[in-house]
Structures are given as structure tokens and as C-alpha cells.
Amino acid sequence: MNFKEFLADKKLSCALAVIALLTDICFMRAYGVPWEVVLFCTAVLMIALFIALMVSFLKKRSFYNTLNERLEQLDKKYLVCETLDTPAFIEGKILCNALYRTNKAMCEEIDIYRRSISELADFVELWVHEIKLPLSSLELMLYNSGYTDKRALKQLRRIDGCIDTVLYYSRAENAEKDYIIKNASLRGAVAEAVKKLREDMLLSGAELDMELSDVSVMTDSKWLTFISEQILSNSLKYLSPKRPGKIKIYCNEQDGRTLLVFEDNGIGISSNDLARIFEKSFTGENGRTGQRSTGMGLYIVKTLCVRLGHSLNAQSVKDEYTRITIGFAKNDFYKF
Amino acid sequence: MYKIFIAEDDELIRDELKTLLENAGYSAAAADDFDDVCAQILSSGCDLVLMDINIPGENGETLLRRLRKSCKTPVIMVTSRADEADELISMSFGADDYITKPYNPAILLLRISAVLKRCGKAQQRSYRGFEVNSAKGCLDNGEREIILTKNEMIIFRELLDSLGEIVTRDRLMTALWDNDEYINDNALTVNISRLRAKLSELGFDGAIETRKKQGYVLK
Numbered sequence: 200m201n202f203k204e205f206l207a208d209k210k211l212s213c214a215l216a217v218i219a220l221l222t223d224i225c226f227m228r229a230y231g232v233p234w235e236v237v238l239f240c241t242a243v244l245m246i247a248l249f250i251a252l253m254v255s256f257l258k259k260r261s262f263y264n265t266l267n268e269r270l271e272q273l274d275k276k277y278l279v280c281e282t283l284d285t286p287a288f289i290e291g292k293i294l295c296n297a298l299y300r301t302n303k304a305m306c307e308e309i310d311i312y313r314r315s316i317s318e319l320a321d322f323v324e325l326w327v328h329e330i331k332l333p334l335s336s337l338e339l340m341l342y343n344s345g346y347t348d349k350r351a352l353k354q355l356r357r358i359d360g361c362i363d364t365v366l367y368y369s370r371a372e373n374a375e376k377d378y379i380i381k382n383a384s385l386r387g388a389v390a391e392a393v394k395k396l397r398e399d400m401l402l403s404g405a406e407l408d409m410e411l412s413d414v415s416v417m418t419d420s421k422w423l424t425f426i427s428e429q430i431l432s433n434s435l436k437y438l439s440p441k442r443p444g445k446i447k448i449y450c451n452e453q454d455g456r457t458l459l460v461f462e463d464n465g466i467g468i469s470s471n472d473l474a475r476i477f478e479k480s481f482t483g484e485n486g487r488t489g490q491r492s493t494g495m496g497l498y499i500v501k502t503l504c505v506r507l508g509h510s511l512n513a514q515s516v517k518d519e520y521t522r523i524t525i526g527f528a529k530n531d532f533y534k535f
Numbered sequence: 536m537y538k539i540f541i542a543e544d545d546e547l548i549r550d551e552l553k554t555l556l557e558n559a560g561y562s563a564a565a566a567d568d569f570d571d572v573c574a575q576i577l578s579s580g581c582d583l584v585l586m587d588i589n590i591p592g593e594n595g596e597t598l599l600r601r602l603r604k605s606c607k608t609p610v611i612m613v614t615s616r617a618d619e620a621d622e623l624i625s626m627s628f629g630a631d632d633y634i635t636k637p638y639n640p641a642i643l644l645l646r647i648s649a650v651l652k653r654c655g656k657a658q659q660r661s662y663r664g665f666e667v668n669s670a671k672g673c674l675d676n677g678e679r680e681i682i683l684t685k686n687e688m689i690i691f692r693e694l695l696d697s698l699g700e701i702v703t704r705d706r707l708m709t710a711l712w713d714n715d716e717y718i719n720d721n722a723l724t725v726n727i728s729r730l731r732a733k734l735s736e737l738g739f740d741g742a743i744e745t746r747k748k749q750g751y752v753l754k
Contacts, residue, residue: 328589332545335637339551342640343558359637379620390715394642397712400719407717 200263205256262286323369371502383420386411392427405444416527429496430523434463457527468515477501540581541565544590573601588614603629609654641709687730694753703750
């Protein structure tokens with residue numbers, strides 16, 4: 200706020216003051232008051248008015264300029280109220296009070312949603328725990344009856360996979376849900392995923408070449424297992440019918456970072472789609488033409504990687520290969 | 536025969552687990568009420584405990600801690616929570632292994648036998664006078680020695696565990712995959728014929744018999 204803007208805002212009061220002064224001058228002259236007296240009175244009045252205007256201007260300028268500055272600087276703009284001193288003029292006080300009250304109301308409103316989301320997340324965790332019991336019974340029953348039908352087992356595994364997707368979606372979306380980042384064996388976490396996909400892997404006839412040395416990375420190993428499972432099941436889903444399937448899992452070091460690479464010789468991803476595969480609900484060419492896809496798997500993978508602080512990249516050439524790389528931050532970063 | 540104690544509150548799973556273990560040649564006992572599981576375990580004289588982490592009353596963690604004060608019976612924890620914390624806690628309280636629901640029953644059996652072996656409860660391993668030396672990866676009778684690859688050794692040990700009985704390809708596959716050997720069907724066939732050739736060298740022709748559509752038998 201500068202003085203010009205301030206005056207423009209006060210133009211009615213100023214105009215009235217000028218009119219009043221001119222009227223006064225005319226009135227005094229009509230009664231024969233000498234010019235010296237008229238000028239003196241006018242000057243005194245004008246100086247008093249000017250000082251009053253200036254004081255009011257300075258107070259307002261300091262308050263509103265601070266407000267604007269803080270708004271610029273603040274990351275969370277709704278906190279601006281907390282950073283201001285109580286202003287010394289009435290509009291400022293009213294404004295601050297109103298800001299404070301609307302803020303409070305909004306916080307309460309947000310809290311309702313936050314609580315309901317967190318309750319939903321708790322329920323999802325509980326529900327997943329519950330639903331795994333009948334799944335366990337079913338799997339045991341199948342096994343005890345001699346595994347006569349492998350197709351039934353495959354469907355069971357599919358249900359289990361879908362349930363895990365729900366669980367990890369809920370975990371990825373809820374910042375409050377905790378995870379444990381600790382030194383974990385890369386090999387162990389990935390092996391867990393590979394074992395879960397054994398039936399699919401054997402049915403597809405794909406050859407798996409896993410060469411992971413005993414590297415440990417800072418991650419939540421359960422999350423990493425889920426991430427690996429999603430990536431690998433995509434590889435299995437989009438194998439090329441033209442050649443025998445091959446999936447390679449390996450790791451290497453780059454600038455002190457550990458890179459975990461999943462590579463397959465499947466149908467690949469077209470260059471148009473490649474940039475968007477980690478977007479929510481993106482199915483792309485492959486998802487539409489071949490197997491049905493929900494477009495959620497890789498989105499969850501991306502979200503989990505972001506939460507864990509891992510980088511995630513995809514490279515692919517259509518009809519040749521797909522390569523997904525996860526980068527783990529330098530270990531020292533987390534060390535205490 | 537090894538006795539395994541099951542602490543699991545879901546009745547259906549408990550019964551199926553019992554059947555599973557009995558079919559696999561173990562004797563199984565289970566807790567029916569959860570007032571004092573610790574005492575039940577101790578009085579059962581079992582060789583291994585399969586414990587759900589979420590049993591009612593005392594939870595799995597406290598139970599494990601209490602159990603560890605009085606005995607060293609190996610414990611495998613079972614849980615449905617895909618949660619790192621549970622795993623950390625139970626391992627630090629002295630569980631011998633950890634498995635997540637819904638587990639693969641074949642893997643569960645494998646883990647049970649692995650834990651029993653590790654705790655020195657498995658029998659001496661030898662085959663027709665040849666000692667099976669897993670550490671050196673060979674069969675050896677003092678005069679002759681024959682080297683087996685890691686895959687061949689896993690297969691041979693699995694067959695030897697059920698000497699004279701049919702071992703399914705699925706079971707062999709489970710054992711291989713659980714030992715981080717991710718081979719496919721063809722590779723298994725190749726490994727079996729190599730193992731056969733090596734056994735023939737020792738003069739054991741036809742030691743591994745193929746039962747069509749069922750599996751293999753080591754004689």
C-alpha cells in the first residue's frame with residue numbers, strides 16, 4: 200500500500216474536507232475577517248488534517264505490508280494469522296479476529312475429514328487382517344485335499360494380490376500410517392516377492408535370472424516386497440508371445456546409490472505411454488489391448504517410492520524390453 | 536515322530552493346520568482355550584510351537600516372552616499383518632522363524648522342517664553308507680566322494696527326507712524356490728537327470744524312480 204492508493208481510498212473524506220475549508224474561507228471573508236486570520240486558520244486545520252491522515256496511513260501501511268509479505272513467504276498461508284501482531288486500528292482488529300475465526304472453523308472442518316480418512320485406513324488394516332483368515336483356511340483346505348485344481352489356487356492368489364493392493368493404496372495415501380525404514384536385505388525383500396509369484400512365474404514359463412549380491416538398503420522391506428511384486432507381476436502380464444520370456448533382476452552402484460533393476464523382454468511400452476505409466480488410473484495401450492488393467496499398481500508403486508524416498512524410473516522400447524529402476528538413497532542419509 | 540503345538544484361535548484354520556501337519560507325518564496338538572497357553576505348551580512336551588501372534592487373552596508376543604523364560608522349544612510365529620514391526624518384535628523376543636498369512640502350506644512345512652533341523656532335532660543323514668555333507672556339498676563314504684551342485688543337493692535332501700515315498704515335483708520346486716533357486720520346470724527335469732547320472736556313477740542305478748504324474752521316489 201502506498202500513499203496514493205491510501206488517498207484514493209479516502210477521496211470522499213478529502214473532498215468533503217476541501218469543500219468545508221472553502222466554505223469556511225468564503226464565510227469568514229463575507230464577515231470581513233482579514234486575510235491573515237483566514238490563511239492562518241486554514242493552515243492550522245490543513246496541518247492537523249494532514250497529520251491525522253499520515254498517522255492513520257503509517258499504521259495501516261505497516262500492518263498490511265507485513266500481512267502481504269508474510270503471505271508471500273509462508274508455505275502454509277493459512278497460518279498467517281499466527282505471525283501477526285494485533286494491529287492498533289479497528290479494521291485491523293476486526294480482520295484479524297475474522298481470520299482467526301474462519302481459520303478455526305476450517306481446521307475443525309478439515310479435522311472431521313482427517314479423522315474419517317484415518318478411521319477408514321484403520322478399518323482397511325483391520326479388514327485386510329480379517330479377510331486373510333478365510334484365505335488362509337481356503338489355501339490350507341486346497342492343499343489338504345491334494346491340490347487337485349491349480350486353477351483354484353491361482354484365483355486364490357489373485358484375490359490375495361488384489362487385497363494387498365487395497366492395503367498398500369491405503370498406506371500410501373495416508374501420511375500418518377507408519378512404516379519402518381531400516382537396514383534391510385535387498386535380496387531378502389525381492390526374494391519374498393518372487394516366491395509369492397512362483398505359480399504365475401512357472402505357468403508363464405518365463406526364465407528368471409536374479410543376481411542380487413548381499414546389499415543392504417535403507418527401506419521398509421514389506422513395502423519393497425510389495426513394490427517388487429507389482430513390477431514383476433506386470434512383467435509376467437505383458438510377456439511377448441514372440442519369444443521365450445526372460446526376467447532379469449540385478450543391482451548396481453552409482454554415485455554411492457544402490458540401483459535395483461527389473462528388466463524383461465516383454466512387449467514393452469510405447470514411447471507415448473512411457474511418461475504416464477505412473478499416473479493414477481492410467482491404462483495406456485497395453486492395458487486396453489491385452490490384459491485388463493486398473494492402472495493402479497504402478498501408481499501405488501510410485502507413491503510408495505516417493506514416501507520411502509526412493510527414485511523410480513522406467514525405460515522401454517516397444518516390442519523389445521522394459522526396464523524399471525529403483526534408486527535407494529545413500530545410507531548415511533538416515534544414519535544417526 | 537515330532538510333536539507340534541498349534542496356538543491359533545481361528546477354529547477352521549486350526550483344524551486344517553492339524554490335518555496338514557498330520558498328513559506330513561507330524562503329530563499335532565492344539566490349544567482349545569486360551570487361558571494359559573504357556574502351561575499347555577510346556578505340559579504338551581512338543582518339539583515345536585506354531586504360534587499366531589494375535590491369539591486372544593495373552594497376545595503372541597507376551598506369550599513368547601514368557602515361554603522363553605522357561606524353555607527353548609523352537610517357535611514359528613504366524614501373523615496376517617504385513618507389518619514390519621510385528622516381525623521385528625517377535626524375532627527380538629526369540630522366535631525362530633516368522634511367516635505371514637496367507638502362507639503357502641508347502642513353505643510352512645518346509646520352514647518347520649528347517650527349524651527342526653536347525654535345532655538339531657533331525658536324524659543323522661546318510662544314504663546307503665554315504666554321508667550327506669551339505670556344508671561341503673557332497674556325498675561321501677570315506678573312500679569315494681561325489682560333488683553335488685546346490686540344486687542337486689536340495690533335491691537330493693528333499694528326496695532323502697521321504698526315502699521310499701513319493702515326492703511331488705511341486706514339493707521339490709517349493710524347496711528350491713525357498714532356497715533362492717528360481718528354476719523353471721525344464722531346469723528341474725535337467726537337474727533330476729544329472730542327479731540320476733551322478734548316483735549311477737556310485738553304482739546306484741535307478742535310485743530315483745519316476746512315478747508318472749505323481750513325482751519321484753528315492754529308493
